[in-house]
Amino acid sequence: MTSADILLLALGAVAIGAAFRVVRTSHLVRAGLWLVVTLGAVAGVYLVLAAELVAWVQVLLYVGAVVVLLLFAVMLTRAPIGASADLDRPGWAGALVGGGAALGLGALFVDGYRWQKVGLPAPGTAEALGAQLFQHWVLPFEVLSVLLLAALVGAIVVSRPET
Amino acid sequence: MNLDQFGNDPWWLILIKVVAIFAFLVVMTLFTIWYERRVVARMQHRPGPNRHGPFGLLQSLADGLKLAFKEDIMPTLADKVVYFFAPVISTVTAFTAFSVMPLGPAVRLFGHSTPLQLTDTSVAVLVVLACSSMGVYGVVLAGWASGSTYPLLGALRSSAQMISYEVAMGLSIVAVFMTANSMSTSQIVDAQAHGQEVSWLPFPLPGWYAILLLPSFLIYFVSAVGETNRAPFDLPEAESELVGGFHTEYSSLKFALFFLAEYINMVTVSALCTTLFLGGWRAPWPVTLLGSGVNHGVFPVIWFSIKVLLLLFVFVWLRGTLPRLRYDQFMRFGWKILLPLNLVWILLLAGVKVMQGSAVPAGRKVLIIAAVAVVALLAVTLWPSRKAEPKPGELPPQEGGFPVPPLDLAVPPSPHLKRIEAQREPVSVGADSEESS
Numbered sequence: 166m167t168s169a170d171i172l173l174l175a176l177g178a179v180a181i182g183a184a185f186r187v188v189r190t191s192h193l194v195r196a197g198l199w200l201v202v203t204l205g206a207v208a209g210v211y212l213v214l215a216a217e218l219v220a221w222v223q224v225l226l227y228v229g230a231v232v233v234l235l236l237f238a239v240m241l242t243r244a245p246i247g248a249s250a251d252l253d254r255p256g257w258a259g260a261l262v263g264g265g266a267a268l269g270l271g272a273l274f275v276d277g278y279r280w281q282k283v284g285l286p287a288p289g290t291a292e293a294l295g296a297q298l299f300q301h302w303v304l305p306f307e308v309l310s311v312l313l314l315a316a317l318v319g320a321i322v323v324s325r326p327e328t
Numbered sequence: 329m330n331l332d333q334f335g336n337d338p339w340w341l342i343l344i345k346v347v348a349i350f351a352f353l354v355v356m357t358l359f360t361i362w363y364e365r366r367v368v369a370r371m372q373h374r375p376g377p378n379r380h381g382p383f384g385l386l387q388s389l390a391d392g393l394k395l396a397f398k399e400d401i402m403p404t405l406a407d408k409v410v411y412f413f414a415p416v417i418s419t420v421t422a423f424t425a426f427s428v429m430p431l432g433p434a435v436r437l438f439g440h441s442t443p444l445q446l447t448d449t450s451v452a453v454l455v456v457l458a459c460s461s462m463g464v465y466g467v468v469l470a471g472w473a474s475g476s477t478y479p480l481l482g483a484l485r486s487s488a489q490m491i492s493y494e495v496a497m498g499l500s501i502v503a504v505f506m507t508a509n510s511m512s513t514s515q516i517v518d519a520q521a522h523g524q525e526v527s528w529l530p531f532p533l534p535g536w537y538a539i540l541l542l543p544s545f546l547i548y549f550v551s552a553v554g555e556t557n558r559a560p561f562d563l564p565e566a567e568s569e570l571v572g573g574f575h576t577e578y579s580s581l582k583f584a585l586f587f588l589a590e591y592i593n594m595v596t597v598s599a600l601c602t603t604l605f606l607g608g609w610r611a612p613w614p615v616t617l618l619g620s621g622v623n624h625g626v627f628p629v630i631w632f633s634i635k636v637l638l639l640l641f642v643f644v645w646l647r648g649t650l651p652r653l654r655y656d657q658f659m660r661f662g663w664k665i666l667l668p669l670n671l672v673w674i675l676l677l678a679g680v681k682v683m684q685g686s687a688v689p690a691g692r693k694v695l696i697i698a699a700v701a702v703v704a705l706l707a708v709t710l711w712p713s714r715k716a717e718p719k720p721g722e723l724p725p726q727e728g729g730f731p732v733p734p735l736d737l738a739v740p741p742s743p744h745l746k747r748i749e750a751q752r753e754p755v756s757v758g759a760d761s762e763e764s765s
Contacts, residue, residue, distance in 0.1 A: 194407075194472060195410075198469075201465070217449055217450060217451050218450075218451050218454070221454040221455060221457075224461070224462065225454060225457055225498075228462065229461025229462055230491055230494070233461075233464050233465070233487050233490075234491065236487065237484065237487045237488060240472060240487075241484065244472055244480070246405060246406070246473070246475050247407075290450060291450065291451065291511060
């Protein structure tokens with residue numbers, strides 16, 4: 166077991182533990198903060214796997230922008246300090262779906278790879294990533310951008326004052 | 329400069345560099361506070377701080393010491409843990425961002441050849457951006473955790489503001505990445521060392537990206553002012569609207585940490601601006617004529633500091649000159665002017681890059697450029713103006729869709745006052761003086 170393995174395991178444990186706190190805590194804003202820890206740990210996983218660009222983009226976009234926007238939306242409506250018990254729902258349905266998905270995916274991966282060893286690919290430089298993205302994955306990339314555009318247009322339509 | 333030079337230092341050398349950068353930033357903060365107060369005072373025809381030390385240089389040190397002895401207040405309604413961590417997040421991210429700034433070339437230090445830079449990676453500029461986006465948490469959480477209205481409003485403003493201007497800032501740096509073919513700070517400085525040769529121009533284009541990529545430079549600086557919450561974009565802490573903004577409830581050393589983080593962020597964006605656009609630690613043009621010796625030894629640090637101080641002066645200058653923008657003006661400026669301008673400019677630059685690499689004959693290149701210019705000109709002149717005439721009987725369009733009072737508002741006399749005046753008996757001056765005597 167190398168130090169990279171140990172780091173990966175530790176970061177994975179942090180990510181899962183924080184993710185559990187996201188859904189379990191009854192403090193609204195603290196749930197968002199635990200989400201930051203989860204996404205940060207995932208960025209750490211990328212960094213250990215030598216994918217520098219993806220790691221920093223993860224920090225820049227998910228930690229730095231997406232969750233801040235989430236907190237922004239929460240604070241615009243209500244952001245009570247302390248627990249908000251009235252926002253709770255019975256958790257068994259979510260637990261069932263989440264646990265089922267995790268177990269199913271885990272089983273799929275374990276069955277797919279068994280005990281094969283897969284070598285670490287070359288470090289994920291910006292150049293390699295760009296070549297992959299714009300040669301092999303250009304169609305999904307463009308479709309995603311159209312999806313984002315649709316979301317943008319939808320937001321404008323929803324928020325437009327009625328005249 | 330090759331990235332292999334980094335990561336070979338012994339641990340004590342790394343420690344020395346860390347302490348040196350920490351000291352540099354703290355001293356720069358103390359100096360910048362004094363510098364700002366003196367410059368603004370000069371602009372307003374008053375002396376400014378001049379009591380502590382020569383020229384008042386020790387004023388910020390005295391203020392810092394005084395802050396440390398103030399009472400540390402914990403608001404009753406605050407979220408204690410988050411309230412404590414918010415200033416820590418602000419300061420730590422501010423210090424971390426500076427670790428990739430190149431202060432000079434490789435030098436010999438205690439028998440080791442090492443670059444004057446803590447570290448560098450192939451994506452170093454992204455590290456700075458990531459740190460500044462993490463710094464938003466310090467502000468947002470400080471405002472929320474205070475459990476008070478004004479700080480919460482300041483936090484809301486700052487989160488929207490910093491995210492918006494980060495987009496513009498990131499896009500303005502894209503042009504630098506495209507020109508330098510690198511995202512590492514030391515390599516970007518190297519790329520600006522020599523002028524760019526263009527086949528159809530008789531002379532090389534200047535090396536500094538501030539000249540070569542002027543629109544990017546301007547957009548970067550404007551968004552840097554927005555990103556650091558400085559006047560005229562200091563809406564999160566607008567004292568006339570929000571008391572103190574996000575740090576209203578903070579006192580003592582926690583407040584000092586926010587203050588420190590703000591000034592370090594200013595130094596960092598200025599240093600990044602120097603690195604990306606002003607040739608980094610390299611000597612400016614007339615000085616380079618003296619020979620290559622000006623880029624060795626301790627001189628690079630001096631050039632770097634001079635450039636950073638000049639940019640800091642511009643920050644202070646803006647603060648001393650411009651009034652604060654209204655919030656909707658500010659957001660509109662970011663999203664509807666800076667961002668589209670940036671995108672068009674990047675598209676244009678990418679087109680030029682592609683043409684440079686292709687084997688199109690020079691005559692057709694000129695033709696293509698002329699065609700693009702004509703299309704742009706037509707688009708600008710024929711763009712329909714969006715100000716529709718108000719229909720008769722309709723209210724005139726209001727500024728930004730917000731109800732504002734008309735500027736030529738004449739206040740009608742109150743009917744109540746009229747009645748009082750009618751009931752009052754006319755009195756003469758003589759009668760009045762008789763009564764009182």
